[in-house]
Amino acid sequence: MTAGDGTAGGRWDRPSALTLGVRDAIGAPVVVLMASFFGFGSLVRASELDLSLALFSTLTGWALPGQVVAVEMAAAGASLLLIGLAVGLTNARLLPLVVTLVPRLAGPGVARWKLFLAAHLIAVTSWIFTMRRVPSLPVEARLAYLVGFGTTLWGASLAATALGYAAAAALPPSVSLALVFLNPIYFLLLLVEETTRPSRVVALLAGAGLGPALHLANPDWGLLVAGLAAGTLAYGVERRWPPPPARTGGEPAGE
Amino acid sequence: MIEPGYALAALAIGALVTYGWRALGVVVAGRIDPEGRVIAWVACxxxxxxxxxxxxxxxxxxxxxxxxxxxxxxxxxxAGVAVWYLAGRRVLAGVAAGIAVMAVLVALTGAAG
Known part of the structure; x- marks a missing residue:
């Protein structure tokens, strides 16, 4: 199988773009996603929730940081309003991803309802790869690429959620404890990767410092207030010292 | 122990607000500046x-x-951050080191007893 399969005269049609998306996803993207969703499955098991809830979350709410926040806050007994606010703020980074990608997918012959469906597949990894491939694909084949890439990752995430859940139940306590630790260390490293921008350093340090402190002071609102305060402080830093324009997009990942 | 109905509601609300951002993105795409101030603050x-x-x-x-x-x-x-850095900023290497150290420390201290 070569990358040129199914392309007549170098033009990508929809089936070949779909296949290309599947092939691009299988490899590093699937491995990283499966490792992180494996950790999510373990977390849900450790929170004494049913496997069906873990799968429901990955199926419907597919964006790992928000899923972890929802499970954690449910475990802490937070109100549904607070959970909605916290998940909403955590996953707000999806908005710029969709806003930048959708104009490149839309065009004559691309129905709007298809964009609303495909939007569910837009997350950090699929955004990076689709943005990279879009210039070499004709408009009518771009959505097919995203669908191929995104559904492959989505399916792998579901499988990994179930595997992580089963592993946490079957493995010795020391190992399953370590698996629950997978998500915090994974997200921390993703955040540390972004610290090439001064505003991100401020956000990381202020958020990590204020988070536990304000959580102790007020378990309901503490984390939200910490995120708003530290994020606004970081935004002030970014306004004052703008990042170099070399990189665009690339917000913290996790799905 | 988390009450299952409450947990389901929490996850469903999380899913709704998550898809809400994605749908809103489709609606406002082409109408707002992705490099603008609101988006920058939201990302922070x-x-x-x-x-x-x-x-x-x-x-x-x-x-x-x-x-x-x-x-x-x-x-x-x-340990996770150190290995991530030493392994050339490889996230999977750092994650593997972090959970391996965690498993060993827990086994040694018997904390999971």
Whole structure:
């Protein structure tokens, strides 16, 4: 199988773009996603929730940081309003991803309802790869690429959620404890990767410092207030010292 | 023990607000500047809130992680960051090191007993 399969005269049609998306996803993207969703499955098991809830979350709410926040806050007994606010703020980074990608997918012959469906597949990894491939694909084949890439990752995430859940139940306590630790260390490293921008350093340090402190002071609102305060402080830093324009997009990942 | 109906509602609300951002993105695409101020502030808050949640998970964990000593969690975190850096900023290497150190420390201290 070569990358040129199914392309007549170098033009990508929809089936070949779909296949290309599947092939691009299988490899590093699937491995990283499966490792992180494996950790999510373990977390849900450790929170004494049913496997069906873990799968429901990955199926419907597919964006790992928000899923972890929802499970954690449910475990802490937070109100549904607070959970909605916290998940909403955590996953707000999806908005710029969709806003930048959708104009490149839309065009004559691309129905709007298809964009609303495909939007569910837009997350950090699929955004990076689709943005990279879009210039070499004709408009009518771009959505097919995203669908191929995104559904492959989505399916792998579901499988990994179930595997992580089963592993946490079957493995010795020391190992399953370590698996629950997978998500915090994974997200921390993703955040540390972004610290090439001064505003991100401020956000990381202020958020990590204020988070536990304000959580102790007020378990309901503490984390939200910490995120708003530290994020606004970081935004002030970014306004004052703008990042170099070399990189665009690339917000913290996790799905 | 979390009540299943409440947990389902929490996850469903999380899913709704998550898809809400995606749908809103389709609606406003082409009408707002992705490099604009609102988007920049939203990205900063999302990043900082995730940092706050992670720090709370490590320093003040809920559930089974609460049975482990703080120094073990901090040690595993430090090991993960160190290996990530030494392995040429490879996230998977850092994650593997972090959870391996965690498993060893927990086994040694018998914290998961």
């Amino acid at each position: 808050v999302a990043y900082a809130l995730l940092a706050a949640v992670i720090a709370r998970m490590i320093v003040l964990p809920l559930g089974v992680l609460a049975e482990t000593p703080l120094w073990a969690r901090l040690g595993a975190t430090a």
